[in-house]
Amino acid sequence: MTRLTDLLLPTERQPPADAEALSHKLMVRAGLVRQVGAGLWSWLPAGWRVHQKVVQIVREEMDAIGAQEMLMPLITPAELWQRSGRYAIPELFKLKDRKGADLILALSHEETLTFHVAAAVQSYRDLPKLLYHFQTKGRDEARPRAGVLRTREFIMKDAYSFDRDEDGLQISYEKYAGAYDRVFDRCGLEWYSVQSDVGMMGGSGAHEYMAPCPAGENDVALAPGYAANVEVAGAEAPPAPPLPDSISGELHTPGASTIDALAQSLGVHPGCLLKAFPVVTESRGLVTLFLRGDHRVQEVKLANALGEEFRPAQADELEAAGLVGGFMGPREGVPAIYDAAVTPGRYVVGANRVDWHEVIEVGAGERLDFRRVESGDTVDGRTIRVEPAIEVGNIFKLGVRYSEPLRATYLDEAGRERLMVMGSYGIGPARIAAAAVEQFADERGISWPRAIAPWDVHVVALGRAGEESRAAAEALTAELEAGGLAVLLDDRDAGTGEKLTDAELLGVPLRLVVGKRSLESGVVEAQARRGSEDLEPVALDGAAEAVARLWRGLP
């Protein structure tokens, strides 16, 4: 039993002035978390209970697939990271000890675990190995944001798999994927897994687990049977209306240096225009990308499509090539690449002269897909919608990205030395908590899924200290606890409104109100936090069982 009079639960009537995201506001208001610095948060007792609930669910599902829990240090010798090549990451916290030795704060633990497994495992007989831990991560984020959604220090469950080959990795990957499905289901979240970008570091496959909500940092493209991060999603765009024949040749377009202005002055759909996006790459030099005026470049897709990194061209480079900002178009000597949604036909492009555009005929040449998909696009005839989501977990086929530099090898049956094939699998418990707040909160506050609520039942004892209702609430609480429920008892000497309002803010799934009015009939009032209708009152006689039953029926 937790008595509210013992608990540090600093609820606030007003959200912090600088909070933007709903989960940020509510988690602070409900007394779950407090900020220490930018991206640095303390978990107060009630919030930590939620975090621990999530951790326990994750732990159980990891154990269930045969993964073994361990613990590796946050502070790590820099040398391991120098070997893996990750020492240069800007987000990496770097420090020195008193002897001047270089150390880092691990932002994940591939290096450390690969180091251990490389030393401990020599034979194919010892593979596969599935391992995980919950450990603090340090990440010097350029921009921490939205309360606990993006922080510079946080606890992550990071898991790893070591296999002898790709086939083995596939099996391990599927085990973790299954465990993840169960974790997010059990946490009561609305979620889906999406294909994700494997990044420049390579890797042969990756999925992200996404919890849709407005505060999400990722945009996800969804259609029946299809889900992908917009960083990789590809789709068919609805065709743009044809450019009227009346518009042709050279066009005097004074001041129309933006797509909107140009489309408006010509009276045509923005899709009839081509937008130019000049970039420079290592192997190609300056290239101009063209996509429909109503489309946007998706930079991750672009890098993948190009097969190399790129940067926007600089003003002097444009000038040297004769490209004119605001009126840019194809030009002799500058390679042009068209987006896949630019179907052959007539388009308005810049004439590379200030205040002039022209109509060109685009043929059926080579295309790359580098535009961002938009709501209304289709995949195999199914309409896509794009929505924001929080990334709550990811699974990633690493391959030999770490086993190679860190020499994690084993001997196969033939005595040949071979590289272990790895996977990594992350979950952020804090993000799961924040996502649950985002997804289920209403105007009164948080509404926890049963599985991760800080307590199972919130007993509100009305009346003054010493009154009969207080004693009844105490007795009821003890009985519920004996029956296996975790109960928060509001035993404060506060007004009814304050107690009920705080209960709704905190969001425990089942609330029981003990007051003299209902006690006269030998019952307490029950209300589910989610859904507004009162449940049937619960008779004090046999309450433990009845309440447990009610609780089991909640979401």
Added chain:
RNA sequence: CGGGGAGUGGCGCAGUCUGGUAGCGCACCCGGCUGGGGGCCGGGCGGUCGCAGGUUCAAAUCCUGUCUCCCCGACCA
């Protein structure tokens, strides 16, 4: 890193333009009333006005520097 905004009691804010020694609501403490939706009355506690320097008889207010935090973007292995 670029753009924008903000630092005044635990929280939310006013005061800054026009310099005169800090105020409001909530919270908190004491007393009393009330006791099923943040109730009422009375009395209180609490602030180096982010920090440093400067101007001035006098600085929350003007000047210079600096730190911190938030939002948008970039970045996010």
